[in-house]
Amino acid sequence: MGHKVEKLKPAEKTSSLPVLVSAQAVTKIYRSRHGDSVEALAPTTLDIREGEFLSLIGPSGCGKSTLLRILSGLEPLTGGTLTWRDGPPTAGSDVGFVFQEPVLLPWLSILDNVRFPLDVFRTPRAEANERARAMLALVGLGAFEKSLPKELSGGMRQRAAIARALVYSPRIVLMDEPFGALDLLTRDRMNDELLRIKAETGSTIVFVTHSIEEAAYLSDRVAVMSARPGRISAIHHLDLGPQRSEAIKDDPRFYQWLSTLRKELR
């Protein structure tokens, strides 16, 4: 196959985008109460580039969620360094995170939920409302701003959660299997929505999934991970062009990528 395959090289020459965050030999070791230690993430080196869509794909226990949580600051790292281009994220508005479940505040309306980060950051109310409404329109929930989360479907709730993660224009958006709980049809629609949102906002997105097709469809680059200990076994730059659409699923190159990724995950 004629694809460019990078094997854990420190720099990716396939991309000319500036590096947003660089992980150097990042490790995570969990210690149990009895003193046993489990290496959730073996020394991992990865550059995340400004404006790219990078997927982390791999079986359960490969450390993909751990890596994401380390990037988010939710988990401290045990070893290695994370270097951010503009210094480590210190403000709440630096990182956007989308969980597998929508994690909305059930007592707030959809508008209030999306505006929640801006309220916490003390953004003036008029501006906050304007930005939250614009984001709701972007995710196609403009007509539902007064609804409560329980009144919406799972897919709509997740769209609201995505809007909440994007409303404050974070430096990086981290998504932990955001569509894993949705049915296949909704998932396909959400993928197209996400591509459209990405095209409009230009956000840097790191996306954890265990769907090969989802990773190939969405990503500029795919990092394939393997388990015990969790590590990145290969990083691929997908030459499927920046403008993705349903049509790409008929492209032979898309099928080649699916087969390449599937083999590597075996």
Next chain:
Amino acid sequence: MNDTALRRIFTVATPLLLIAAWWGYVELFNVPRFVLPPPDAVFGELVRLFASGTIWPHLAHTVGIIVAGFAIGSAAGFALGFALGKWPRVERVVGPYLFFFQTAPKIALAPLFILWFGLGLTSKIVLTVSLVFFPVMVGTMLGLRSVPANLHALCAILKLSPRDKLLRVELPAAVPEIFAGLKVAAVQATIGAILAEWLSGGTGLGYLMVFAGTTYKTPLLFAMVLVTSLLGIAVYQALALTEKWLLSWR
């Protein structure tokens, strides 16, 4: 005939039938008034209590104890429940004592409260407080502890200050459990106040019941049972309505 119409008829008919059966029984078997008074005697007593104004000082006394006991008890219960919910280590220190006081029957403590705090209002309020305290404490603790892990993670991502986290996430999330505790506490407060008046003093609905019982004024006793039941329902409903308003999102 549709369901709602049928239900309405039952709502009116059932109590009327019960009253009719009661009345019929008293008339047919010539039951003495001090054993079971007829409904009209109870109703007459009720009207007399309110028309003459006899009831007001007693009702005010009881309501006062309920309000004071409920306010102090839920404030203290909330404070300790808050500490236990936010800092589980506190439980290691106070846990065993809490368990002892929680399981001890408060009624058994009532004579002790009278010995310690006298025959006046204080001992009555203390008894009510002791009944209100635990349900509110447990509700607050459970509510704060049941905040989902994902919400904590969201707060960490957005770097919420502890104050913002508490006011914007933890307390609103704990409201259902806190209210479950408050509702139980409200019923307990009513029981506590009446029981305390029953044990000592010369005012209050509880005292009136003892007085009616010991002097064979059975219609008065029956009227008092009605008044205290209605009071309990009113206290509970007041909280249920507040809850409904606060939890309209559920």
